[in-house]
Amino acid sequence: MFRILHLDASARPGRSDQQAHGSHTRRLSARFVERWHALRPEDTVTHRDIGASPPSPVTGAWIHAAFTSPEQREPWMQEVLAESDRLVDELAASDLIVAGVPMYNFGMPAPFKAYLDNVVRVGRTFGFDRSRSGEPYWPMLAGQGKRLIIVSARGDFGYGPGQRLAHANHVESGVATPLQYLGIDFAASVAVEYDEFGDERLAQSLQHAEAEVDRWVEVLADEVTTAPACA
Template identity: 40%
Template sequence: MAYWPRYANNQTTFNLQPNHLQPSTKPPSTFNQTTFNLQPNHLQPSSKPPSTFKQTTFNLQPKNLQPNHLQPNYQKTFNQTTKPPSTFRQTTFNLIMTHILHIDASPRGDRSISRQLSNRFIQTWKSFYPDDTVSYRDLGHNPVPHVDEKWIAAAFCPPEKRTPELVEAIKLSDTLVDELLAADRYVFGIPMYNLNVPSTFKAYIDQIVRVNRTFTFDQTGKYHGLVPQGKKMLIFTARGGSFSPGTPSADYDYQEPFLRAIFGVLGITDITFIHAEKLDLGEESRQQSLANARAELEKAVGTW
């Protein structure tokens, strides 16, 4: 499985063997394939580097080797020294540091399948991207309150006109919204309860779906998300039955459509689901479904 460097702010230096800086095959019309030998201790600072170098192949768009094209928001994204040492050429890449919001919604502890999968993904992700940061919220064990009359009054009151009482009523919601907006990506573990999400996660949804904070709408009634574009979401679900397309219960899946719709309102449309299904349909079906979900999880680490 290949895990690709990501370009952004934190600068990391690799030592590259010059003889591997040439294309290894004839490039297609837009890409040239180049193979580098990278020191693993620069890719994985926490692990001990082996005695040899790790060979990694990248497909690079030639135009992207120019400054300001790998990531438009950054001034300098690819720097190369002009005088390499006698054996190695030193090249500097800027690697992306991503902030992930990780949420679990199951009231179960270690027995929770959705919790197991979301945690396994985060642990695996961090082993490959140790500089990434994670904020964690456990809604299953520390649920947020449902909205009440004071909350509604505060949410629809201009901030400058809120009384101290209304400021306090909306304080947690503001924290949750800030947390959502600060994240680059989202990893959620959500079991299916009665064909949809648990009430703990619905309470969270009600706290973060805020007009003029996470969405707005125009005179035609069309929604416009206020969450910045480009964010990704990965949701692990656990289900007793099978709700995949083509199954008898497919039409009863209100969980995935609801989550796609509500986060779409906020502007998050790049959503990937990994379902652990058939958990109550016999041990063989259960184990096969868990194996499939874990395989999808491992694949997602390299492609998400």
């Protein structure tokens, strides 16, 4: 069974196609999942609303617990890591991650950074051995065919590769880099721009982003459907 992890990080509670001040990223991430289900209704979806229920930030106690070997952890350490364990379990069980991550002040929202800090976890999603010859770090989710789609939204325009504000865009790379470090095999992104202008350019950007979402759904769903079954 193919499993989708649907993440939303916007502070806005609604979708822009349903509410006047709703979120564009919630609109696009929901569209992706809805279109996917239309093609593959048997696939499962786990939705985590990071914007509404942010994960706890990493603390000194969390670091102490995470870097203590499991067999030596005290009960309080298990409690400190319980939320991280749930988030890691969801990520590890997923085949496709659809992440709605708007741009806030050139980067991702703080709750999504907290999410990444909870799932980039030694011994669970990446390995580390200082005595290992060559590279002491290795991804623990590699080779599983995991895919990542990032849908974002920006108030200004020109944040794409080679454009006027590309240097100031820390969203897509900030999301993809740590997840690919864990072994995510493929990442792509779609974004809406001109939100602060609210004119025809925003409408055209939304139309283009929706078309891109639909295209990625078709491409990835076709890949999954036609992939040979494992022996």
